[in-house]
Amino acid sequence: MQIEIYGCRLELVQGDVSEQQVDAIVNAANSRLAGGSGVDGAIHARGGPTIIEETRRRYPGGCPTGSAVASGPGELPCRLLIHAVGPIWHGGGQGEPEQLRGAYRKSLELATEHSCESVAFPALSTGAYGYPKSQAANVTLAAILDFLAEHAAPAVVRLVLFTQEDYKLFSAVAKERVDKRKG
Ligand code: AR6
8 A cells, every 4th residue: 555645655565574675674673672573583584693783782771662773784675774662562551652653753763864765664562562553553653644744754654564454454544544634
């Protein structure tokens, strides 16, 4: 699914985020930047060991939840790798929506600061971190659309959903939110 909005293109696809041909790929990291399963596992497996060597050296204190840091891409097919730390779901009353929004915003800021025209995201926090998917979809789409409205960049933002079910859910939320904004 592709949507033109605010002079940019929002794309939703089903697939593996580590395989996307874009300027910047976003990893679903943890605050220790220690590597892990899911997206993080795929990124480090495909990208090779130089990524974790670099993040250990540059970010010894890790990255706070709700934010993101950048590294080189190792062997991934992109120029920049962004390690975004979404929140662990604790029921929704502990700042999870603000933190999820923050992780998307900081990632988009880093992408634009590094002049990346295209960026691919996984659905942060919706796997091991347990964020309910429908709520995550709403926060995610609002965060991305707000950023595009304010900055008219990056030119392409791609959300990469792992399953067909997630693709359908996020696409429905995207359509609803864009229709509302376009009036
Ligand atoms: N490409 C795109 N989406 C994927 C992929 C992939 N290769 N693999 C899984 N997903 P998760 P989180 C989907 O668990 O919830 C790690 O151990 C998956 O179905 O990767 O933010 C880290 O080290 C789900 O919808 O990230 C952290 O400790 C979404 O991506 C922790 O997990 C996110 O699932 C982060 O948890």
